[in-house]
Amino acid sequence: MRLRRLWRPTPLKRHYDVIIIGGGVHGLATAYYLSRDFGITDVAVLESQYLGFGGSGRNTAIVRANQRTPENVRLYDEGLKLWRVLTDELDFNLMFFNCGSLLLGHSEASVGAFRMAASTHNFMGVHSELLDPRQCAEVIPGLDISDRPAFPIHAGLYHPPGGIVRHDAVVWGLAKGAAAHGVHIHQGCEVRGIDTDRGRVTGVRTSLGDIGCNRLGIMAGGYSSAIAAMLGIELPIHPLTIQAMVTHPLKPFLHHVFSSTAYHVYANQTLKGEIATGAHMDPQVNYTTDATAYYLKHQAEALVDLMPALRGVRFMRIWAGLADMTPDMAPIMEGHLGYDGLFLDAGWGYFGFKSGPVAGKYMAEYMATGERPEILEAFQLKRFLENRYSGETAAVMKYGHWD
Amino acid sequence: MTFRLTCPVCGKRDVYEFTFGGQDRGPRPAQEGLSAEEHFRWVQFRMIPGGWEGGEGGGVREGDRAAPQEEWWYHGQGCGVWFRTTRDPGTNREVEGGGGG
Numbered sequence: 001m002r003l004r005r006l007w008r009p010t011p012l013k014r015h016y017d018v019i020i021i022g023g024g025v026h027g028l029a030t031a032y033y034l035s036r037d038f039g040i041t042d043v044a045v046l047e048s049q050y051l052g053f054g055g056s057g058r059n060t061a062i063v064r065a066n067q068r069t070p071e072n073v074r075l076y077d078e079g080l081k082l083w084r085v086l087t088d089e090l091d092f093n094l095m096f097f098n099c100g101s102l103l104l105g106h107s108e109a110s111v112g113a114f115r116m117a118a119s120t121h122n123f124m125g126v127h128s129e130l131l132d133p134r135q136c137a138e139v140i141p142g143l144d145i146s147d148r149p150a151f152p153i154h155a156g157l158y159h160p161p162g163g164i165v166r167h168d169a170v171v172w173g174l175a176k177g178a179a180a181h182g183v184h185i186h187q188g189c190e191v192r193g194i195d196t197d198r199g200r201v202t203g204v205r206t207s208l209g210d211i212g213c214n215r216l217g218i219m220a221g222g223y224s225s226a227i228a229a230m231l232g233i234e235l236p237i238h239p240l241t242i243q244a245m246v247t248h249p250l251k252p253f254l255h256h257v258f259s260s261t262a263y264h265v266y267a268n269q270t271l272k273g274e275i276a277t278g279a280h281m282d283p284q285v286n287y288t289t290d291a292t293a294y295y296l297k298h299q300a301e302a303l304v305d306l307m308p309a310l311r312g313v314r315f316m317r318i319w320a321g322l323a324d325m326t327p328d329m330a331p332i333m334e335g336h337l338g339y340d341g342l343f344l345d346a347g348w349g350y351f352g353f354k355s356g357p358v359a360g361k362y363m364a365e366y367m368a369t370g371e372r373p374e375i376l377e378a379f380q381l382k383r384f385l386e387n388r389y390s391g392e393t394a395a396v397m398k399y400g401h402w403d
Numbered sequence: 404m405t406f407r408l409t410c411p412v413c414g415k416r417d418v419y420e421f422t423f424g425g426q427d428r429g430p431r432p433a434q435e436g437l438s439a440e441e442h443f444r445w446v447q448f449r450m451i452p453g454g455w456e457g458g459e460g461g462g463v464r465e466g467d468r469a470a471p472q473e474e475w476w477y478h479g480q481g482c483g484v485w486f487r488t489t490r491d492p493g494t495n496r497e498v499e500g501g502g503g504g
Binding site for chain 1: 404405406418419422423426439440443444447448449450451452453474490492493494495
């Protein structure tokens, strides 16, 4: 068998037209679309560790388009449709498993919120439906729909278009596609400072030396607020640690993604048979990826309460990543942020993976043309200064002190 | 790894006994003559430098402010006191001598 590299090492030039900070899904997708759709190939993606080191390789791989507000649903719906397109276009199997997702509500208020959400989705042409507890148990037979659990199931928001995508494959596929169009990918290149001159971004200072640029994109996921801080830019972003874990492999029994608004748990069975499951966030801002026994225990208790058959199943691994939370649970996609040529794609919270390719597509258009695409109007930074928050927090969960 | 915070009343306790109250950005700005934009900037915008050591060759990032920040915490599962401490978001740990003010 002949092994073929997905991308080849390239020399580090001293100047690029466009530099993108962050070799994750968002940065690579932006580079891919810049080179493919706009003929801008003098592009470097700088990654301080290795491609997919951050949130792109740490999420639980769930994709869906059942956000709360029309502006968000529209963006995520287009993003959801891109997985099949990209699998074909990149000639790389992203292993999109269209298994559907079931969000569980545990209160009367959640039933009302689900009704509103399903109405929004249907209005936007996205398939979602409200299920009663019995119907939830038909979709996922292991759920305990009795009154026994601490938070009994009141309703489910069933969303058939959702599913799971192999997150490493997305990173590698996009890197392959971008490199094929001439993008340079530099791993182990840590940005330590940003240079500006008379209100323009002129380059970055990195662990591999200074590199000039005309346009700079900060797309570093949970680390974006630290990068912005290099320029003294304040953002309404809280970087928080979010933990995830997998059990040992089991026979296939869970054929959908499920998540719970009260237990702060989401879970799916991977193609290997493990139950991959994620937790709520640690509350204090930080840039570490510390995992804790506290959440391991919380997760075990929550999963067993929801699905008693999981009692005795063992966790094999635990890890953590960063979620860059905004006060309204919607992202910030901004251009000319304080400096000409400075672009920011951040604040995705824990929705950064599912939104990656579509965010890259529109950030590429923004960076190439200098004009904000209409679909990004709702995600400007200034909404926080005008008290016009996105209504995304009108979903069910109580998120944290920052919202 | 979990870590401990220094409660001024109870001493070092597990962080999960506490509620994070956010970065301490000083007193609320005077309302007189305050624009809506200034108000919302104070409420929601903050700077959270990484301040971590660089990868190869170490080195602190140029342009960084000192990373440790003053924060409010509430000992909800203990004595119920609100207090300030200094913690480094780059390491997630309380800074030596940062306990209880």
